[in-house]
Amino acid sequence: MNLTLRLRAATGLDLGVATVERAVRERMRAAGAGIDYDPRPGTLEFDALVDLVVVPESWILRDPDVFETALRFVQARLLTRPGRQVRVLSLPCAGGEEPYSLAMLLAHAGIEPEHCRIDAFDLSRAAIARARAGRYTRNAFRGDDQGLRARFFTEHGDEQMIGAAPRAYVAFAQANLFDVDPAITGTYDLVFCRNLLIYFDLPTQQRAAARLAALLADDGLLLAGYAEAPALCRAGFAPRTPHDTFALRKHGRRAADVLRAPPRP
The missing domain is CATH 3.40.50.150 (Vaccinia Virus protein VP39)
Known part of the structure; x- marks a missing residue:
């Protein structure tokens, strides 16, 4: 299973390839990872990648x-x-x-x-x-x-x-x-x-x-x-x-x- 499918399965989100690729590039830079970058569910690195593809924006008394x-x-x-x-x-x-x-x-x-x-x-x-x-x-x-x-x-x-x-x-x-x-x-x-x-x-x-x-x-x-x-x-x-x-x-x-x-x- 490729990383995009793995993220979709873990989050339920209908993630586009471009969204995942941007998140992967950011995490690879932060972690100093090479082309073998392939985090697995349940690891801290996978959680960090999830954080980049979710949309956690809100504010006080929204609506x-x-x-x-x-x-x-x-x-x-x-x-x-x-x-x-x-x-x-x-x-x-x-x-x-x-x-x-x-x-x-x-x-x-x-x-x-x-x-x-x-x-x-x-x-x-x-x-x-x-x-x-x-x-x-x-x-x-x-x-x-x-x-x-x-x-x-x-x-x-x-x-x-x-x-x-x-x-x-x-x-x-x-x-x-x-x-x-x-x-x-x-x-x-x-x-x-x-x-x-x-x-x-x-x-x-x-x-x-x-x-x-x-x-x-x-x-x-x-x-x-x-x-x-x-x-x-x-x-x-x-x-x-x-x-x-x-x-x-x-x-x-x-x-x-x-x-x-x-x-x-």
Whole structure:
């Protein structure tokens, strides 16, 4: 199996030859490797190569409406199921911007970590390392962050470091979507999976949709990217309401009642 096919198999991404060749050239220069360069899955060098072909870009409160929807869902879940922890999955989580954004909103709303936990996974080991470090440049703040930056970040030179309060909600781990086994993790009430399927070919999109359905509770909510929602709807999901463009539920399940929540404090 050549390296392009090996990377496709490991990541699920529909990688072009040119993309792989650029990444290989960069890693060969960095490692001082020769023409026999042929890293194998499970090695640090292969992981470094994967980091160059994934697209881990995000920022704080990217698409604020998505996070407002998530917060309302969590609030409603806690009202209808008192005493039960709400479980959230963020995958891919990039450098932690998405799970930390939700964590800050939860903290701001007075929802304690023991009432809502976030599992955050990404294929890229480098992205997970950045997420655990919790240090961000100004590029991570691209719009109105609702005062979250001032409240939850502290300055460290040219960077901003996230504080202890949001960190308490999130557990990070390196994983591919297809490695996350619901038999081990259990199901999640709320799943963020945004802008992942757009990098997959059709068969892999269908596999991804099946895995997401297995990970999502029957009455749970999937928050998807705008561009990939149609593919998910062709594979067993449906819009939460006729007007929703990113909030999906399993086809045939009525989630409207559990999504009603009190106004944000």
